[in-house]
Amino acid sequence: MSQAATQVNIISPLTGIMVPIGDVPDPVFAKKMVGDGFSIDPLSNTLLAPIDGQIADLQAARHALTIRSADGLEILIHIGLETVALGGKGFTAHVAPGDAVKAGDELITFDIDQVARDAKSLLTQVVITNGELVESITPTHGLKHAGEDVAATVVLKKAVGQAEQDGGEGATVTSETVALPNPTGMHARPAATLVALAKKYSSNVKLVSGDMSANAKSIVAIMGLGLAHGQDVAISATGADARTAAADLIQAIKDGLGEEAEPVAVAPAPEPPAAPKPEPAKPAAPPRSGDPNTLLGISASPGLAAGTVVQLRTQEFTIAELGQNAADERRTLRDAVDRAMWSLGELRDGLEKEGNSEKAGIFGAHQEILQDPELLERADAEIDGGKSAAFAWRKAYTDLAEQLASLDNEVLAGRATDVRDVGTRVLGEITGQLVEKPDLNENTILVAKELTPSDTAQIDRAKVIGFATVNGGVSSHVAIIARSMDIPALVGIEERALDIADGTRVVLDSSKGELRLNLSDAELRAVRERQRKQAERKAREEAAKDDPAVTSDGHRVAVVANIGGVDDAKDAAGKGAEGVGLLRSEFVFLGRTTAPSEDEQADVYSQCAKALRPGQPLVIRTLDVGGDKPLPYLPIPAEENPFLGLRGVRVGLDQPETLRTQIRAILASAGAGAKLHVMFPMISTVTDWRRAKEIFDEEASAVAFSGEVSVGIMMEVPTVGIMAGQFAAEPGCDFFSVGTNDLTAYTLAMDRGNANLASQMDPCNPAVLSLIGRAADALHANGKWLGVCGGAASDLQAVPILVGLGVDELSCSIPAIPAVKAMVRSYALSACQELASKAVACSTPEEVRALVPVDEI
Numbered sequence: 001m002s003q004a005a006t007q008v009n010i011i012s013p014l015t016g017i018m019v020p021i022g023d024v025p026d027p028v029f030a031k032k033m034v035g036d037g038f039s040i041d042p043l044s045n046t047l048l049a050p051i052d053g054q055i056a057d058l059q060a061a062r063h064a065l066t067i068r069s070a071d072g073l074e075i076l077i078h079i080g081l082e083t084v085a086l087g088g089k090g091f092t093a094h095v096a097p098g099d100a101v102k103a104g105d106e107l108i109t110f111d112i113d114q115v116a117r118d119a120k121s122l123l124t125q126v127v128i129t130n131g132e133l134v135e136s137i138t139p140t141h142g143l144k145h146a147g148e149d150v151a152a153t154v155v156l157k158k159a160v161g162q163a164e165q166d167g168g169e170g171a172t173v174t175s176e177t178v179a180l181p182n183p184t185g186m187h188a189r190p191a192a193t194l195v196a197l198a199k200k201y202s203s204n205v206k207l208v209s210g211d212m213s214a215n216a217k218s219i220v221a222i223m224g225l226g227l228a229h230g231q232d233v234a235i236s237a238t239g240a241d242a243r244t245a246a247a248d249l250i251q252a253i254k255d256g257l258g259e260e261a262e263p264v265a266v267a268p269a270p271e272p273p274a275a276p277k278p279e280p281a282k283p284a285a286p287p288r289s290g291d292p293n294t295l296l297g298i299s300a301s302p303g304l305a306a307g308t309v310v311q312l313r314t315q316e317f318t319i320a321e322l323g324q325n326a327a328d329e330r331r332t333l334r335d336a337v338d339r340a341m342w343s344l345g346e347l348r349d350g351l352e353k354e355g356n357s358e359k360a361g362i363f364g365a366h367q368e369i370l371q372d373p374e375l376l377e378r379a380d381a382e383i384d385g386g387k388s389a390a391f392a393w394r395k396a397y398t399d400l401a402e403q404l405a406s407l408d409n410e411v412l413a414g415r416a417t418d419v420r421d422v423g424t425r426v427l428g429e430i431t432g433q434l435v436e437k438p439d440l441n442e443n444t445i446l447v448a449k450e451l452t453p454s455d456t457a458q459i460d461r462a463k464v465i466g467f468a469t470v471n472g473g474v475s476s477h478v479a480i481i482a483r484s485m486d487i488p489a490l491v492g493i494e495e496r497a498l499d500i501a502d503g504t505r506v507v508l509d510s511s512k513g514e515l516r517l518n519l520s521d522a523e524l525r526a527v528r529e530r531q532r533k534q535a536e537r538k539a540r541e542e543a544a545k546d547d548p549a550v551t552s553d554g555h556r557v558a559v560v561a562n563i564g565g566v567d568d569a570k571d572a573a574g575k576g577a578e579g580v581g582l583l584r585s586e587f588v589f590l591g592r593t594t595a596p597s598e599d600e601q602a603d604v605y606s607q608c609a610k611a612l613r614p615g616q617p618l619v620i621r622t623l624d625v626g627g628d629k630p631l632p633y634l635p636i637p638a639e640e641n642p643f644l645g646l647r648g649v650r651v652g653l654d655q656p657e658t659l660r661t662q663i664r665a666i667l668a669s670a671g672a673g674a675k676l677h678v679m680f681p682m683i684s685t686v687t688d689w690r691r692a693k694e695i696f697d698e699e700a701s702a703v704a705f706s707g708e709v710s711v712g713i714m715m716e717v718p719t720v721g722i723m724a725g726q727f728a729a730e731p732g733c734d735f736f737s738v739g740t741n742d743l744t745a746y747t748l749a750m751d752r753g754n755a756n757l758a759s760q761m762d763p764c765n766p767a768v769l770s771l772i773g774r775a776a777d778a779l780h781a782n783g784k785w786l787g788v789c790g791g792a793a794s795d796l797q798a799v800p801i802l803v804g805l806g807v808d809e810l811s812c813s814i815p816a817i818p819a820v821k822a823m824v825r826s827y828a829l830s831a832c833q834e835l836a837s838k839a840v841a842c843s844t845p846e847e848v849r850a851l852v853p854v855d856e857i
Contacts, residue, residue, distance in 0.1 A: 006155070006156040007153060007154070007155050008069065008073060008153070008154040008155075008156065009051075009152075010050045010051060010126065010150065010151050010152045010154060011048070011049075011148070011150060011151065012147070012148070012151040013048045013077055013124070013126060013146060013151075014048070014144075015042070015043045015044035015144065015146040016040040016042040016124075016143070017040065017143055018038060018039075018040055018139060019038070019039040019123060020039070021036065021038050021125065021127065021139075023039070024039045024081070024123055024125060025121065026081050026120075027258075028192050029078075029125050032127075033193055033195075033196040034125070034127050034129060034195075035128045035129045035131050035192075036127060036134070037075075037126045037127030037128055037139070038126055038139035039123045039124065039126070040123070040126065040151065041122065041124075042112065044112075044146050045112040046106055046146070047079060047106075047107045048104050048105065048107060048146050049102060049105045049107055050067070050077070050151065051073070051075065051103050052070070052101070052103055053068050053073075054098065054099065054100050055095050055097050055099045056097065060088070060226060061083070061084045061088045062092070062093045062108060063078065063079050063083040063088075063091055063110075064077065064079065064187070065095070065108065067101065071133070072133060073128060073134075074128065074129045075127070077124065078125045078127075080115050080120070080121060081120040081123060082119055085119075086118055089118070091115075092108065092633040092634075093107070094106045094107060095107050095108075096371060097376050097380060098330060098333075098334055103147070109594075109633075126152075128154065134154055134156060135155040135156060136155045137154045137155075138152060138153045140153075172236065172237070172238040173243045173246045174234055174236045174237075174246065175234050175235040176250060177233065177234045178234070179230050180228070180231050180232075180233050180253065181229070181253075181256055181261035182262070183260075184229065185228040185229050185231075186222060186228075190256070190258060191222040191257075193252070193257040194249065197252055198217045198245070201241050201245035201248075203239025203240065203241050204237065205236070205246075207234075207235060208235070212385075216235065225381075226377065235253075293518045294514055294516050294517075296493070296513055297468055297492050297494070297497075297513050298492040298513055299489075299511060300478070301483045301486070301487055301488060301489040301510060302488065302796075303488030303489075304488060304507070304508070304509050304510075304511065304534060305445060305465040305466035305488045305508045305510075306507045306508075306524065306527050306528065306531065307443035307466065307505075308445065308502075308503050308505055308506070309445055309446075309447050309500050309502055309503065309504045309506055310440060310446055311448065311498065312446050312447070312448040312451065317390070317431050318433065319390040320390070321387060321388060321391045322391075323386060323387055324388075326384055326386075329383045329389040329392070330380060330389070333379055333383070333426075336426050336427075336430040337370055337429075339429045340370060343425065344370070345367065347363050352567070360565075366421065368590070370422055375397060378392075378400065379392040380392070382395055389430055390431055394427055397423030397427075398423065401420045417450055417472065417478065420450075420452065421455075440464060442462070442463050444464045444465065445464075446464055446466075447467070447468050447500060448470075449498060450469050450471035450478075451467060451469050455478075456478045456482060456485075466487060467489050467508075468489070468491075468493045468508060468515050469489075469492075470492070470494075470497065471492075472492065478491070483794075483813050484813070488510040489510055490513060493515060504517065505524075506519075507519055537822075538819070540822070541821070544822065544825075545817065545818040545821065546576045547821065547825075548821075550824070550825060551803070551824060551825065551827055551829045552825070552827065552828045553829050554829075555803075555829035557807070557810060557824050558578050558579070558810070559576070559812065559817055560581035560616075560617060560809060560812075561575070561580050561582075561811065561812060561813075561814050562580075562581065562582040562584070562789055562813055563608070569583075569607075569608045569611035569612060570611045571814055572817070573611065573613070575815070575817045575818060576817050576818055577814070579612055579617035579674065580608070580617065580618045580619060580674075580811075581619050581737060581787050581789045581809055581810075582737065582789040584621060585620055585623055586625060588601055590631075595633050595658065595661075598664050598665045598668070599665075600665075601662060601665035602669050605620060606669040607672075609669055609673050609676070612674040615673075615674070615675055617674065617677055617809075618674035619677040619712075619737060620676065620677070620679065621679045621680075621714060622679070622681065623651070623652065624647075624648050624682070626682075634651070634658065636651065648681035648682025648716075649680040649682050649692050652695075653691055653692065656695060659695055660698075660699050663695065663700075664702075664703060666678055666709070667699065667700060667703055670707040670708075675708070675710075676709045677709065677734070678709055678710070678712070679712050679735075679737055680711075682716055682717065682742075683713045684720070686727065689713060689733065690730070693730075696711055711732055712733060712734050712735035712737060713727060713735075713737075714737055715739065715743060716742035716746065717742075717743070718746055718771060721743070721772065721775050722774070724775040724777075727778070728778040728779045729782055734785075736787070737786075737787040737789045737809070738775070738786070738787065738788045738789065739789060740788060740790030740791055740792035740793070743772075743790065744762065744765065744768050744790075745761065747765070747768050748760065748761065763792035763795065764798055764839070764848040764849055766839060766840050766842045766843065766844075766848060769839050769848070772786075772788070772807065773806065773836065776808075777806065785808040786808055787807065787808060787809035788809070788810055788811065793811050794816035796819060796820070796852075798852075799823045799824065801832070801835050801836050801839045801851070802836075803824060803832040803836075804832030804836030805836045805840075835851050835852065838851055839851060
């Protein structure tokens with residue numbers, strides 16, 4: 001730091017009235033335990049950077065952050081009082097740790113009404129946490145305008161030595177380990193109390209948790225650990241008064257650091273372990289099929305392929321563990337992340353130009369992962385511990401991926417694969433080591449432990465005719481891409497598939513969920529003959545794709561498409577779709593840091609409607625996100641089981657302005673040509689339905705809407721099927737559309753991400769089919785209709801059974817449309833009804849599927 005005194009002007013981060021820090025109704029701030037500064041009573045809701053600098057810390061609840069200037073000045077900004085308890089609700093961060101910002105840049109947007117209602121106070125504190133650098137701080141008074149007026153002037157000391165000594169005379173003392181008793185973890189208030197106490201001692205003091213540690217005299221370092229309630233912590237002190245410091249500080253932690261301590265449940269001490277016994281060699285898992293030449297998996301994308309195996313191995317990088325200096329390593333990491341963001345943007349834009357919005361949306365989601373502060377925080381902690389950028393990044397993303405995968409949740413397991421995909425991309429940028437691609441011949445069948453979305457999206461369809469993976473689920477991004485490419489694929493295949501030698505001749509029959517080895521010449525000829533017949537049948541189906549789906553005895557079934565954007569709507573029309581049965585509106589909300597405006601949404605919905613013929617249906621599902629698939633600007637508290645928490649319409653009811661904006665946008669697109677339908681996801685009670693319908697009616701009334709829009713329920717929860725009569729009788733409820741993937745999961749209480757259960761996750765389970773039939777009967781009795789928009793609508797074995805149950809509309813994946821229409825035409829309604837009657841009387845899904853043999857498809 002220069003010898004001359006330096007003056008720093010702190011620009012007001014909010015529009016509001018200045019308040020002396022001593023008047024803040026919180027002793028931690030009022031007594032300047034965090035540091036000196038000022039408070040401001042906000043009149044605006046967007047926090048702006050008060051100085052040029054770098055984001056040193058962003059709290060997980062997004063209520064507080066720290067900026068570090070080039071002079072080393074650390075400024076903590078804490079929005080409201082006791083806002084950590086909101087868990088991020090009402091706060092949207094626009095920056096991440098490590099970001100460089102200029103004075104006036106947007107940092108955090110918050111819902112001023114919600115925070116005022118739910119927190120102790122809106123007063124926002126701006127304090128300097130490393131006051132040893134400061135000669136004086138002079139706040140101004142009165143009304144200040146954000147980004148324009150000077151709120152305070154800081155004069156730095158003329159010369160400052162090392163702020164904290166690295167060590168001291170005396171021994172190192174480590175305290176006992178205790179569980180952190182603070183209910184919301186080590187946030188700003190308890191951290192400030194600990195820092196104030198630690199500064200009373202001359203010793204070098206550290207707060208230790210596992211293999212992490214932080215300078216106990218630095219509030220930024222402590223908050224950077226992100227310690228939660230119940231985590232084990234200890235104090236390590238080195239110096240003349242180390243023993244006293246360690247004892248006093250650990251006692252202060254036990255007492256709650258100024259907060260009411262919440263007891264932490266202590267597990268009973270484990271019994272002493274028995275003497276270890278030598279473990280017998282683990283036997284190889286027996287074949288699931290009982291046939292060593294047949295490996296079983298789960299169909300992610302149906303089809304039949306005969307070719308030779310190429311094993312796709314995980315990329316290994318050569319990495320140095322130790323770094324040079326933290327600043328350079330951090331800069332190396334940020335530069336690599338920036339390059340990866342650019343390459344993902346190029347990939348996403350290229351896919352959008354090709355008309356593949358679903359794939360493009362996946363790589364937009366990858367950009368969101370790269371902007372997640374959790375990843376960079378984990379890597380920065382490793383860099384601060386002396387690790388290289390590459391080592392720190394690899395540990396950060398692999399630890400996060402393993403944490404997600406261990407939750408045994410299909411969606412989160414899919415996100416684990418995405419995290420590894422993104423992580424590998426950045427690691428390649430850091431090291432300069434190119435990801436090796438195997439040499440592929442024609443008729444290649446890829447086998448891998450897992451494929452990433454990047455691997456799958458870039459498959460050369462001229463050479464790769466199918467793939468099988470050990471990991472992954474039928475709803476993963478990889479499976480979605482496979483279906484969009486119409487490439488046969490198995491997931492959850494037996495692990496012994498990884499032992500198949502490259503060049504081995506195999507048949508992948510994903511319709512049967514099989515990979516078969518060592519076929520005789522006669523068997524291969526039979527496969528080739530089956531492929532020839534399938535190709536002929538597919539050509540006939542394509543030729544008749546625009547013909548209606550009418551059974552041989554004159555019963556018509558609507559066959560429509562599931563889409564994820566405007567380009568999909570155009571592609572669906574080219575495949576013979578008679579409209580859209582599911583527009584996943586999430587694509588409008590993904591790949592961005594702020595919510596789409598009403599006008600932006602209306603424009604997209606209108607374009608989708610214009611891509612269809614006048615009068616064709618366009619069913620728009622309202623935003624379907626939750627704790628399992630959150631958005632950066634729509635804070636949803638972390639949940640132990642997000643599948644049973646705030647999800648689907650529950651988010652809209654919890655944060656109604658988001659739902660209201662979307663409804664207004666949908667109504668604004670009603671004149672674009674298609675016949676609009678609105679569908680609420682995750683309805684589970686009649687009360688949910690009534691609240692959602694009330695919001696819809698209020699917005700329609702507010703905009704004086706006079707057109708016609710049907711409103712219905714996405715049937716994903718068994719209660720809707722069980723109480724179908726009550727739901728169907730509700731005024732204004734015009735239809736159900738069954739999401740068979742979730743309905744199956746909730747009915748069977750099974751997670752498709754669990755490899756041991758995935759094969760049982762079959763929508764042809766008689767319990768699921770019974771619920772669908774019950775719903776059809778109730779709706780038809782009330783003059784209303786039933787659709788199916790889940791995976792079962794594209795499942796050719798399920799199609800005639802669904803028609804027989806009374807399903808009026810089948811909403812399919814785009815490639816499946818011609819085959820589904822042909823399947824309907826190949827049956828009489830009476831035959832379908834007979835199949836349905838037999839199906840619901842079956843005991844297992846296998847018995848149901850035996851009613852429509854695969855060989856006939």
